[in-house]
Amino acid sequence: IYHITLTRVQRREQTDGFVAVVRDVTEQERLNQARREFVSNVSHELRTPLTSVKSYIEALRDLGDDEKDTRDNFLQVIAQETDRMVRLTRDLLQLSGLDRGQTYNLHQSIGLTDLLLQVQQRFQLQAERQGLEFSVVAPDDDDVFIVGNRDMVNRILDNLLSNAMKYTPAKGHVSVSTRVFRDRVIVSVKDDGIGIPKDDLPRVFERFYRVDKGRSRRLGGTGLGLALAREMVERMDGTIAITSEPEQGTQVSVTFVRDEGVEKAR
Numbered sequence: 001i002y003h004i005t006l007t008r009v010q011r012r013e014q015t016d017g018f019v020a021v022v023r024d025v026t027e028q029e030r031l032n033q034a035r036r037e038f039v040s041n042v043s044h045e046l047r048t049p050l051t052s053v054k055s056y057i058e059a060l061r062d063l064g065d066d067e068k069d070t071r072d073n074f075l076q077v078i079a080q081e082t083d084r085m086v087r088l089t090r091d092l093l094q095l096s097g098l099d100r101g102q103t104y105n106l107h108q109s110i111g112l113t114d115l116l117l118q119v120q121q122r123f124q125l126q127a128e129r130q131g132l133e134f135s136v137v138a139p140d141d142d143d144v145f146i147v148g149n150r151d152m153v154n155r156i157l158d159n160l161l162s163n164a165m166k167y168t169p170a171k172g173h174v175s176v177s178t179r180v181f182r183d184r185v186i187v188s189v190k191d192d193g194i195g196i197p198k199d200d201l202p203r204v205f206e207r208f209y210r211v212d213k214g215r216s217r218r219l220g221g222t223g224l225g226l227a228l229a230r231e232m233v234e235r236m237d238g239t240i241a242i243t244s245e246p247e248q249g250t251q252v253s254v255t256f257v258r259d260e261g262v263e264k265a266r
């Protein structure tokens with residue numbers, strides 16, 4: 001897409017010629033388009049739960065005093081939808097912080113063993129409730145550190161684990177494993193759940209992209225988890241990769257930068 005500005009070059013009353021300035025605005029147009037799509041997605045994502053909350057509130061008003069079970073049911077839906085809006089706005093704020101180039105301390109030294117222990121504690125209960133087998137394998141070496149922002153690292157792992165648990169039916173397996181490779185630490189989250197079709201796989205890191213919108217919504221997803229994870233990983237000079245096979249499962253591997261300075265100093 002080009003914008004052309006034509007200017008007449010004039011001396012006294014006489015036209016000497018024309019100057020044409022041609023600007024390539026393809027990139028700018030692409031960004032505008034992406035922004036329009038994003039705003040439209042956000043509006044839609046918020047309107048859906050709001051509409052549902054509103055209709056449940058109206059239905060509550062019409063309930064008789066003896067319909068306690070139905071009332072509890074409706075209130076639960078309202079609470080769930082509200083939770084999802086809270087998560088959505090939290091994710092949106094985080095994305096917007098990253099977009100605006102907000103500064104984060106990216107030089108924290110994070111001990112891998114402790115990090116994984118905390119992850120295990122955060123997800124153990126959910127795994128049990130869902131009837132999933134859940135394991136976290138920490139490295140043999142107690143003294144492995146990664147460099148980055150602690151909150152970001154936790155958010156990334158939480159997003160990956162909550163996906164693994166969301167998209168894996170009961171009796172399935174979810175595991176976290178780590179590998180140290182030269183100056184990198186690779187953390188992999190693996191599940192044997194529903195998997196992702198080949199055609200969708202390249203797009204799952206896009207904002208709001210979901211393989212199955214209905215399923216993601218039902219399970220409380222915002223469609224921003226992987227997009228956020230990727231942005232945060234890149235901020236910390238890491239990489240993120242996903243492999244998946246429908247009906248077989250999914251593995252997401254994140255590479256963090258190893259903090260060898262701290263390791264040596266200890």
Ligand code: ADP
Pocket residue numbers: 159163164165167191193194195196204209210211212216217220221222223224225226227249250
């Ligand atoms: P959501 O909030 O919908 O889970 P994400 O950005 O975290 O959003 O993931 C995008 C989509 O990728 C999901 O809607 C789902 O279709 C797919 N996905 C992500 N992780 C997994 C997984 N472990 N197993 C199967 N599908 C997954």
